[in-house]
Amino acid sequence: MESNLTERDVMGWKNRRGWIEIVYMMLQICEKGAVKTRVMYMTDLNSKQIGLYFQYLEKRKFVERVTVKTSHRPLYRTTAKGKEYIKRYRKLEEIFKQEPQDDEKTR
DSSP states (O other), X not given: OOSXXXXXXXXXXXXXXXXXXXXXXXXXXXXXXXXXXXXXHHHTOOXXXXXXXXXXHHHTTSEEEEOOTTOSSOEEEEOHHHHHHHHHHHHHHHHHHSOOOHHXXXX
């Protein structure tokens, strides 16, 4: 078996994202508050997809919808639970970026 696998080998040629990465991206964008269209463009999702993701994230308390007096559009803001998701996602990224130890390479 090939031992020099790269992210491209594992993730595919076009580096397609899974829902876990999309959620991570959305939560990052919403950390300081963002309108739905900004998140939609930055994540390259369509309006139906972004609506479903926000529905999912709101229901599970990863984001909250905030009304702002100066705008007719609500902001979405990452909650403490969402920030915990970001923290754990980054930890997993660190683990995958580490080079395998010599004894792991020979297994």
